[in-house]
Amino acid sequence: MLGLVIALLAAASPAWADIPRVLVSIKPLHGLVAAVMQGVAEPRLLVGGNQSPHGYAFKPSDMRPLEQAQLVVWVGPDFETWLVQRVARAPASLAMEEVPAMTRLATREGGVWEAHDDHAGHDDHDHGEVDGHLWLDAENASRLVKAVAEKLAALDPAHAAQYAANAVREVARIEALDRDINRLLTPLAKKPYVVFHDAHQYFERRYGLNPAGAITVDPERQPGPKRLAALRGRLKAQGAACVFREPNAQGPVIQSLAEATGARIGMLDPEGLLVTPGPDAYEAILRGIADGLADCLSRP
Numbered sequence: 001m002l003g004l005v006i007a008l009l010a011a012a013s014p015a016w017a018d019i020p021r022v023l024v025s026i027k028p029l030h031g032l033v034a035a036v037m038q039g040v041a042e043p044r045l046l047v048g049g050n051q052s053p054h055g056y057a058f059k060p061s062d063m064r065p066l067e068q069a070q071l072v073v074w075v076g077p078d079f080e081t082w083l084v085q086r087v088a089r090a091p092a093s094l095a096m097e098e099v100p101a102m103t104r105l106a107t108r109e110g111g112v113w114e115a116h117d118d119h120a121g122h123d124d125h126d127h128g129e130v131d132g133h134l135w136l137d138a139e140n141a142s143r144l145v146k147a148v149a150e151k152l153a154a155l156d157p158a159h160a161a162q163y164a165a166n167a168v169r170e171v172a173r174i175e176a177l178d179r180d181i182n183r184l185l186t187p188l189a190k191k192p193y194v195v196f197h198d199a200h201q202y203f204e205r206r207y208g209l210n211p212a213g214a215i216t217v218d219p220e221r222q223p224g225p226k227r228l229a230a231l232r233g234r235l236k237a238q239g240a241a242c243v244f245r246e247p248n249a250q251g252p253v254i255q256s257l258a259e260a261t262g263a264r265i266g267m268l269d270p271e272g273l274l275v276t277p278g279p280d281a282y283e284a285i286l287r288g289i290a291d292g293l294a295d296c297l298s299r300p
């Protein structure tokens with residue numbers, strides 16, 4: 001009798017206990033993983049709220065979710081440098097930058113105004129060889145979605161069909177988003193602009209945009225006066241229409257640049273600091289960037 005009850009209970013809750021606990025480092029990736037897991041479970045987000053993933057200060061309270069996780073999804077050692085040692089102890093992990101066929105671009109220096117003497121004496125914690133903002137290429141996002149579905153299916157075969165169906169739906173959604181953004185930005189492709197930190201290289205390549213530069217490679221660091229003077233010169237010479245601030249960077253640097261050059265101030269949120277986490281977050285982040293660019297650059 002007891003055996004029958006146990007068998008019935010087991011049948012009623014198929015493999016519930018086997019659903020993997022998934023931890024995702026940053027919001028854009030968390031949105032993609034949440035879409036793959038929709039209807040099964042919710043992944044946990046490590047860097048939430050409006051905290052920047054750059055120079056993130058790992059807290060003691062982050063230790064527990066990390067220890068409980070059966071799968072950690074992150075960009076990889078070129079982006080969340082603060083996670084490298086800790087992720088090594090997780091039972092399973094998936095680094096976006098290591099997914100096969102992922103488009104990876106080197107961190108920019110020349111075209112952006114990160115003078116070499118700005119680097120001297122610092123160690124550049126957040127940006128290694130590969131530009132870690134991989135999610136800003138829509139095709140890369142689709143590659144991650146497929147890789148996550150495969151990884152989850154291996155860890156949780158009972159829900160493999162659900163993960164696969166979710167992945168197909170999410171990829172279709174990303175492809176539609178990609179077409180929309182392409183339509184929106186194509187007429188603005190020639191307009192030069194300046195961003196706050198050099199996050200948008202993947203996005204700019206994909207949609208053929210014409211960035212004049214970035215104020216900083218590392219958003220945690222303010223540019224020096226020499227660099228700002230060079231920036232003002234470049235902005236004037238190229239006739240950049242807009243300078244884009246970010247949620248955590250709206251200070252006097254951007255204001256004075258805009259005033260000195262007559263450029264308008266727009267806003268971009270490449271890491272989704274103001275976006276609500278969940279399965280719609282990825283689309284919201286990409287649409288937000290596209291709309292932010294279009295709003296400012298399309299003004300006469």
Ligand SMILES: [Zn+2]
Nearest residue numbers: 054133197199
């Ligand atoms: Zn960034």
